Amino acid sequence: MKRLNPNNCSVLVFYNHEQDFASTLDLLSKVFSDVIVKSTESQVISQLKQHSTTSTLLLIDAESCHTKTMEECPPLLLTIVDLLKQGLITNVVPIVCSTLDSPSYMVKCLQSGAADFVLKPLSEDVAKTLFLNVTRNRLLHAESTLEKVEQTSSIWDSQQGKKGQVWSKFRNRLKGVFLEENWYVVFVYNSASFNEYHRLSKLVAEYYTPKPSVRRSSMASMLSWDFSPLDLDNKDLIQVVFMILNHTLMSFDELEALRVPNGDLYHFIFDICNSYHSSNPYHNFRHAVDVLQANYYFLCKIGAIEPMCPMIRSEDPMIKQLLQPIDIFALLMASIGHDVGHPGVNNNFMITTSTPLAILYNDKSVLESFHAMSFFHLLKEHCFGQLTDLRANPEYSIFRKIVVNSILATDMSMHDEYVHKITDQAERIKNIDLTDKxxxxxxxxxLCGALIKCADISNCARPFESAKEWAKILAQEFFEQGDLERELGMPVLPINERGKICLEDFQISFKKFVALKLFESICKVTTNMQFTIDYIHENINIWESMKSKREPVDKLVTTPNTIPPQPTPDGSCTPSQRPRSGI
Known part of the structure; x- marks a missing residue:
């Protein structure tokens, strides 16, 4: 949550009394940068209904309100509270100001919805602390919203009775997956303004992502195509990310405005790490670092960025001129944030179970849309907040466009469409007019979407031993989703069922019919990516050799019904259907 100070909120004063109010206004103006006075209730309501991205403290002078008795709550307070409940106004914090120091009257105002009660004449000390009511109001609202979410989740558990060992394992990753309409209504009802939408979408991001559990450290990173994060712990992974991002920021004078102290950059990466579920076998921070390192290597290989250490490369002049420093930084940032908060199940599961996220994003790129939203909240909350404020910094609009579109490109349901687009681009880019913005x-x-897609499945183009380990890990995540689907009484796709098809078949099929098409299309854009195709062909040959030494699939024994068959010791038995969400 953004740290508030008096300049982050405005003050609207309702006052029409004959007594001199100039001293109070002078006092408020010294503390707050924006103070407005209105003398009628209709003027107040009209002012509050105007769209505002900042919070407003509404100071209601009780003596200016027409009441039958001195201890009757100001009618304007009751009206404002009612409008807030209806969602007709937002970001308003009502405070009653009066000369009446009756404890019962003060309590009555608070019970009626006032955030605070202050006595007149207003002192400077009290004026300086009024803005704290905004923070308190937001915290209370956030707690109330999350409490409703938890209550609804508990109701679902008790009514459906679908708890089991697998569900318990997924519970922290899928907190809100089965929440029904109540949760969605809470979200939509409170999204009346941009500010409310930002706040509540932040709650969504925080609700689905895990709590911090990692501490910082440092290490020396390997930056070659042989790089594998599988044997690194989180502190080492964080250091790899720091080295890549810091090197990129320091490599271009155009990025000087984005350079931040090392401590701030570490803190940002630290929170990115904690926003991934470590309990996911595949879609965790380790995978994100793998994608980041792959894209960094691609960019170095095509000459878009000077590498930290010497490496064999051949510059592609057209690509080097096309990608500007902010584009390069955007692609790398999208890489590390592309799976933030991934729950360990795919889009098909989210849609089939009618999760609130699937409803929110109309069943289209559900997880990818969520990842992009969550990542921008992390940017906003840390040292890169300027990248998210396009009104103040319109020059960063391309950053947002590249990050969002790159993350959305990782939706594997759009794979073939992207391959066609990249193939078409190969012809256009040869004759592109670099002066045509x-x-x-x-x-x-x-191009950035194509590169992140390659990086997202780059493990199949890594040296074989690394590729094999990644294949086992991915299969395990598919199995765990299948176990959950079985436990919940859902149909289990072959891709998620243990023991159905051997790992060799899955890998050969994926490389031949999915990966190769992508990497071959990007090689038409820049031949500097040819090394990936060479690795894929080499790996296919090894998988085919392994397959020839195994028994046919139809001789594998599978166990039906409630107890899923266990994988072979080397993890070789796994589904062979193509995934329907990003891998």
Whole structure:
């Protein structure tokens, strides 16, 4: 949550008394940068209904209100509270100001919805602390919203009775997956303004992502195509990310405005790490670092960025001119944030179970849309907040466009469509006019999407031993989703069922019919990616050799019904259907 100070909120004063109010206004103006006075209730309501992205402290002078008795709550307070409940106004914190020091009257005002009660004449000390009511109000509202979410989740558990060992394992990752309409209504009802939407979408991001559990450390990172994060712990992974991002920021003068103290950069990466579920076998922070390192290597290979250490490369002049420093930084940032909060199940599961996120995003790129939203909240809360404020910094609009589109590109349901787009780009980019900003923007957004797609499945193009380990880990995550689907009484796709098809078949099929098409299309754009195709062909040959030494699939024994068959010791038995969400 953004740290508040008096300049982060405005003050609206309702006052129409004959007594001199100039001293109070002078006092408020010294503390707050924006103070407005209205003399009628209709003027107050009209002012509050105007769209505002900042919170407003409404100071209601009780003596200015027409009441039958001195201890009757100001009618304007009751009206404001009612409008807030209806969602007709937002971001308003009502405070009653009066000369009446009756304890019962003060309590009555608070019970009626006032955030605070202050005595007149207003002192400077009291004025300086009024803004704290905004923070308190937001915290109370957030706690109330999350309490409703937890209550609804508990109701679902008790009514459906679908608890089991697998569900317990997924519980922290899928807190809100089965929440029904109540949760969604709470979200939509409170999204009347941009500020409310930002606050509540932040709650969604925080609700689905895990709590901090990692401490910082440092290490020396390997930056070659042989790089594998599988044997690194989180502190080492964080150091790899720091080295890549810091090197990128320091490599370009154009990024000087984004350079931050090392401590701030570490803190940002630390929170990114904690936003991934470590209990996911595959979609965890380790995978995110793998994708980041792959894209960093690609960019170095094509000459878009000077590597930290010497490496064999051949510059692609067209790509180097097309991708500007902010584009490069955006692609790397999208890489580390592309799976933030991933719950360990795919889009098909989210849609089939009618999760609130699936409803919110209309069943389209559900997880990818969530990842992009969550990542921008992390940017906003840390040292890169300026990248999210496009009104103040319109020059960063391309950053947002590349990050969002790159993350959305990792939706594997769009894979074939992307391959066609990249293939078409190969012809256009040869004759692109680099002075045509609109054309260049279109091509760079597509190119970054292509690169992150390659990086997202780059493990199949890594040296074989690393590729094999990643394949086992991915299969395990598919199995765990299948176990959950079985426990919940849902149909289990072959891709998620243990023992159905051997790992060799899955890997050969995926590489031949999914990965190769992508990498071959990007090689038409830049031949500097040819090394990935060479590795994929080499790995296919090894998988086919392993397959020839195994028994046919139809001789594998599977166990039906409630107890899923266990994988072979080397993890070789796994589904062979193509995944429906990003891998």
């Amino acid at each position: 609109s054309a260049c923007e279109k091509e760079k957004v597509l």
